Amino acid sequence: MTTLLVLFGGALVGAGLTSLRPLDGATSTAAWRQLLSDPAFHDTIAFTFRITLATTGISALAAVALSLLLRNSGAVPRALVSLPVPVPHLLVATVAVLWLGPGGLADRILGGLPVDLVRDEAGIGIVAVYVYKEAPFLLLLLLAAMGDDLHKREAAAAVLGASPLQSLRWVTWPAVRGPLIVGSIIVAAYVLGSFEVPLTVGPNYPTTLSEYAFEAVQGDLITGESRAAAALLLAAAAAVALAITAVHFARDVEGG
């Protein structure tokens, strides 16, 4: 744990120092002021949160629906649906460009796609890639929670006269709520901070937070690093705040 404390603590302190001390040496809050007054950064925040919420919401809904569909199925359908889980995000994005890009395979098969999915300004392509990757991850967590024990409790509820809807509300949902919330926090935090997917299938503008940070470093060698560190620290704070809110929300729902 000491190793982790040193490395992670060092990283946070290092990011803080970088945000306050550009390469020209003088300590100042200029990078933070520049960042917060930059209209492009405001667009970045709105875009990043839209992508994060859409991805997390759609992935969670898809995982719940698929888990109800697959909970009694055999090992082969489960294994096939789980296939995207060990596949790196960058690889899924590469496959998405191959299928969904202009002149891609979907375009050729269907004779034209109704909407642009790669490098579209709304970020639909980014959300599609993330959902393809994250829904199976959440599905695995849900299926793990839907084991024999849950089957027995649902059978007991049925014997006691509970309708399927009542059983879903009072037996199934409490069993899967925990894994779903923890999984959704991990998904949201990942989407908030990762940038290989937006870099591959996302638009040039607006950008996500990490892309903004990357472009800041590329665009301005003197102060760019500080602005990037400030933006990334805000992304980190947002991810942690999101996790705390979700955990509190879950406790409230449980009545704790």
Add this chain to the structure above:
Amino acid sequence: MIGALFALPFVALVVQAFADIWRAPALLPQEFGLRAWDAVVRSSGAIEALINSVVVAVVVTGMALALAWPAARVLGERRLRHPGPVFVLLAMPILVPPFAIGTGLTQWFIRLGLTDTLIGLVLAHLTVVLPYAVLVLLSGFGPAVRELEDMARASGLSPRQRLMWVTLPGLRPALAVSAFLCFLVSWSQYGLSLAVGAGRATLPIVLLPFVRSDPQIAALLSLLFIAPALAALFVTVRVGRSPL
């Protein structure tokens, strides 16, 4: 049907990797060949990046398991009275963007001469991999393994014999999954590697620009990128079966 929907897109990757000419609107390539393969083999950058990725992922996995072991044991056997802060520390590197961690570490790595080195990459990857190692490994420790170890001790087995014959076999499923996850998290790192070691490129960093510039080379590099991940998954399933 649903399963096929998830598996099918990857088949196209194999076709694309060996499609020397594949112009729209044709559904199948006009000409198959090894253009991408030749380009990748001739380019020292791609092969070096592949080797860097393998070395970093393997070393990080080994180090993460060794460093995670004591923490996982204490947490798994519920020996801490207040484990909350430890779990918060474990959750943080998972929640904080890897590029943020990399940017922060770069500040120190520049002073220590570790930027663009394999040691720098290993240390940076360890920051995000360690929590996964601890969280998965702790599920293996518990009363069952503890009781077996106590029986082995009562039977007169030395500490080394207990480790080899009781603890390691008992932990095999958790160890296998933990190792797989560590390998995968390190293998897929993009932002972190870019921040601390862009000069010592790993495979994802070499792959990404080709997605826009040359889809055939991108597809071939993608196959090289996915092969070790699938091999690791296969090994995990084989090795991870519980002997107890």
